[in-house]
Amino acid sequence: MTKTIEFEKKTKELIDSLKSVCANYGLGNDGNEFKIITQVFLYKFLNDKFIHEIKILDPKLTKADKIEESLKSLKADEYEMLTSQLNVNTAILKPEHFISNLFARQNEPRFAEIFDNTLLEISKENSKIFSVVTEGGEKITLFENLSKYVTDKRDEFCKAIINKLVNFSFENIFHEKFDFYATIFEYLIKDYNTNSGGKYAEYFTPHAVAKIMARCLVQGKVKNVTCYDPSAGSGTLLMNLAHQIGEDRCTIYSQDISQKSSNLLRLNLILNNLVHSIPNVVKGNTILDPYHKDKKGKLQTFDFIVSNPPFKLDFSDYSAQLNTKENHERFFAGIPNIPKAKKESMAIYLMFLQHIMHSLNDNGKAAVVVPTGFITAQSGIERKIRERLVEHKMLRGVISMPSNIFATTGTNVSILFLDKANTKGDIVLMDASKLGETIKEGKNQKTVLRHEEEEQIINTFNEHKSVEDFSVVVSYEQIKEKNYSLSAGQYFEIKLTHIEITREEFENRIKEFDKSLLNLFNESQILDRSIRDGLKSIVHE
Structure with missing residues (x-):
């Protein structure tokens, strides 16, 4: 445990030192700083991972004083034979790509060009496995020309970056588990956790919410399953789900309209040994142009789906295009009208929810974050969706979360659980809104669940417990009788106290x-x- 804490501290110090370099060259809080920090961090991680895996393949190299020099001395065919044995999670680097090589060349003229070309060559060499694709088929490779973001003293900037990287090693970190990398990833992106204008859902879903969703979705051991998020952000929900299943027993699929979030998701997949899923990460508009389809051109269906979609967003520019014969079943409950004022208030989450329902296979399960108002709305698209969930018997339960569980939104949220195999009923409705403690996060108040409260929610839900004023287990018929309400409070018994006098x-x-x-x-x-x-x-x- 002490070693893990020490590794975590040193890794955070590396991230801070890279941010310091950016600040010293005028990029502090600049819109491009996140690109530099995340790509440089990834370059260092891939460099050290390559060396680490090579040592495992050829123990003789471990005894060498300088392994990079030993690799340089290999003949081209020997080097190719050695690297061909690496697993898919390891990017292939050539000796000239090593950080030690750039460190040795830092005083050469036009060093920024050498630095940039090294990253671009690594991208090209590993394009097939490590590229994110767009809905139009374009590839977004690992790295780009980073020195272009510095207006002056580019050589000095790149030297400063290399000098920070050369004195640090990920060598002892590769055997750490999910929780370690989740903490590091959160720290890495914490300053870049919002999108300009606030148009999209925040990139980072709180771990408590992600953990609850994953542990309530996955019961027992499963293998060879598909996991999907149509609004993936940086992938926090998918990472928790994959960890719960086992990274080697699932394949990740995702789509997100933001290139920024797609790049962050790729980084998350690399950190968590899910490189095999990177080709399934798509930058694109899920609602207008869903990418993942089967061989017959129909939308692909999945075993598990998780999503924290944006709740409101102006999609009036393309909402009319969604009203097609092909989309009739996918958007069975309808498409929100375009308001005359406040177009940004269009409830796009209802489109994601319908898309998710359509994307579940026959035994599929899903967990979706929705505004709590959805579970009781008595008309409109919300009501039609709830009716479909009950009539088609694909509802597993609802957990209403404490207010301010997301620091960036004042909207109360609930987690909606779907299960197409839950035909008999036994639906758990839970009101967890009174749990948690309030802390201040920046200018916002945030509610944080204690560990024992997380366990209380998960165990109560998974064990189908009815707990007074907390949870209730109901049937599909009971939900119909309550006008399809999914609010736990409407099912709690009203207790009358009788006193004999x-x-x-x-x-x-x-x-x-x-x-x-x-x-x-x-x-x-x-x-x-x-x-x-x-x-x-x-x-x-």
Whole structure:
């Protein structure tokens, strides 16, 4: 544990030192700083991972004083033979790509060009496995020309970056587990966790929410399953889901309209040994142009789906294009009207929710973050979706979360669980809104669940427990009787307390009530006279 804490501290210090370099060259809080920080961090990670895996393949190299020099001495065919044995999670580097090589060349003229070309060559060599694709088929490779973001002293900037990287090693970190990398990833992106204008859902879903979703979705051991998020962001939900299943027992699929979030998701996949899923990461508009389809051109269906979609977004530019024969079943409940004012209030989450329902296979399960208002709305698209969930018997339950569980939104949220195999019912509705403690995060108030509260939610949900004023287990028929409401509070029993008293005690209490009422009546009359007398004196004056 002490070693893990030490590794975490040193890794965070590396990230801070890279941010310091950016600040010293005028890029502090610049829109391009995140590109530099995340790509340089990834370059260092891939460099050290390559060396680490090569040592495992050829133990003789471990004894070499400088492994990079030993690799340089290999003949081209020997080097190719060695690197061909690396697993898919390891990017292939040539000796000239090593950080040690750039460190040795830092005083050469036009070093920024050498630095940039090294990154571009690594991208090209590993394009097939490590590229994110767009819906139009273009590839977004690992790295870009980074020195272009510096307006002056580019050589010095690149030297400063290399000098920070050369004194640090990921060597002892590769065997760390999911929680370590989740913490590092959160720290890495914490300053870049919002999108300009606030148009999209925040990139980072709180770990408590992600963990609850994953552990309530996955029951027992599963293997060879597909996991999908149509609004993936940086992939926090997918990472938690994959960790719960086992990274080697699932394949990740995703789509997100933001190139920034797609790049962050790729970084997350690399850190978490899910490189095999990078070709399934798509930058594109899921609602207008869903990318993942089967061989017949129909939308692909999945075993598990998780999503924290944007709740409101102006999609009026293409909403009319969604009303097609092909989309009739996918958007069965309809498309939100375009408001005359506040177009940004269009409930796009309803489109994502319908898309998710359409994308589940016959035994598919899903967990989706929705505004709590969705679970009780008595008309419109919300009501039609809930009716479909009940009539088609594909509902697993709802957990209503505490307010401010997301620091960036004041909207109360619930987690909606779907299960196409839950035909018999046994639906858990839970009101967890009173749990958690409030802390301040920047200018915002945020509610944080304690570990024992997380476990309480997960265990109660998975064990189908009814707990007074907390959870209830209901059937599809009961939900119909309650006008398709999914609010736990509407199913809680109203308890009446009966106290046995004698007739004499009853009469004495009635007398006390009468006396109290008479006193209140007299006080009221005195007050009324006082007010009238005061008004008369004002008139006479």
